[in-house]
Amino acid sequence: MRTELVSEPGDADRPNEDFASVGLPASGQGGSVVVLDGVTPPKNGTGCLHSVPWFTARLGGALTELTVSLPDTPLADALSLAIARTAEAHASTCDLSHPRTPQATVVVARWSPETVEYLVLSDSALLVESPDGVVTPVLDDRLSLLPRSALATDALVDSTVRNREGGFFTAAADPGVSARAVTGTVPRREVRALTVLTDGAARWVERFGEGDWADCFQLVRKEGPQALVDRVRTLERADTARTFLGRSKTHDDATVVFVEF
Numbered sequence: 001m002r003t004e005l006v007s008e009p010g011d012a013d014r015p016n017e018d019f020a021s022v023g024l025p026a027s028g029q030g031g032s033v034v035v036l037d038g039v040t041p042p043k044n045g046t047g048c049l050h051s052v053p054w055f056t057a058r059l060g061g062a063l064t065e066l067t068v069s070l071p072d073t074p075l076a077d078a079l080s081l082a083i084a085r086t087a088e089a090h091a092s093t094c095d096l097s098h099p100r101t102p103q104a105t106v107v108v109a110r111w112s113p114e115t116v117e118y119l120v121l122s123d124s125a126l127l128v129e130s131p132d133g134v135v136t137p138v139l140d141d142r143l144s145l146l147p148r149s150a151l152a153t154d155a156l157v158d159s160t161v162r163n164r165e166g167g168f169f170t171a172a173a174d175p176g177v178s179a180r181a182v183t184g185t186v187p188r189r190e191v192r193a194l195t196v197l198t199d200g201a202a203r204w205v206e207r208f209g210e211g212d213w214a215d216c217f218q219l220v221r222k223e224g225p226q227a228l229v230d231r232v233r234t235l236e237r238a239d240t241a242r243t244f245l246g247r248s249k250t251h252d253d254a255t256v257v258f259v260e261f
């Protein structure tokens with residue numbers, strides 16, 4: 001099998017808030033990929049002493065370990081355990097009930113000789129390619145279904161839709177959020193390869209409209225994850241009129257993982 005992983009910060013002066021790992025246990029029978037996109041905190045505080053990279057390293061590290069050490073535990077349960085373990089690491093020093101407590105989007109895929117399981121929470125993307133080349137995106141599209149007005153400002157997002165019923169959900173300090181994730185299982189024989197993207201890389205499709213998910217998959221397959229990130233950076237630099245970027249930051253952390261069985 002082949003795995004390739006690229007993760008780049010949007011700004012060289014700020015730490016990368018994405019996390020990515022591929023776990024290949026010694027049994028050689030399966031493995032997992034974990035990708036998180038940490039939510040950038042507001043300047044007026046999160047109730048937490050720690051940085052977003054501190055949070056994503058703990059949550060992503062726990063998820064990587066639990067998905068391969070507990071192969072029979074469903075991914076949603078593994079996510080609950082990982083959130084609880086991470087919360088425990090700072091419950092005594094930080095206010096985990098704060099609405100902006102550190103949080104992240106989550107994509108996990110785990111494979112065995114028989115199956116490929118997946119879990120998607122919030123707006124990172126998992127692309128699944130079948131042996132005949134059909135690409136199926138697995139998306140948690142709650143965020144895109146919200147009215148644009150609800151997303152106008154961070155403050156409004158906090159008070160109305162973040163981790164609230166009818167809104168969108170990220171992995172923060174509540175283990176129960178895993179029940180909100182999009183999950184599923186497909187036979188391994190129906191999967192040839194996977195690509196996972198954080199929204200900073202998915203901009204190639206979602207913002208710039210350079211192609212659809214299948215085009216994006218083919219680009220990653222042929223030219224590699226770095227080529228996709230490089231193309232996004234070129235498009236971002238060229239959009240000086242902000243036709244596509246609007247009020248979004250020019251560059252976002254961008255992570256791409258490609259796994260071919």
Ligand SMILES: [Zn+2]
Nearest residue numbers: 048049090094
């Ligand atoms: Zn903390």
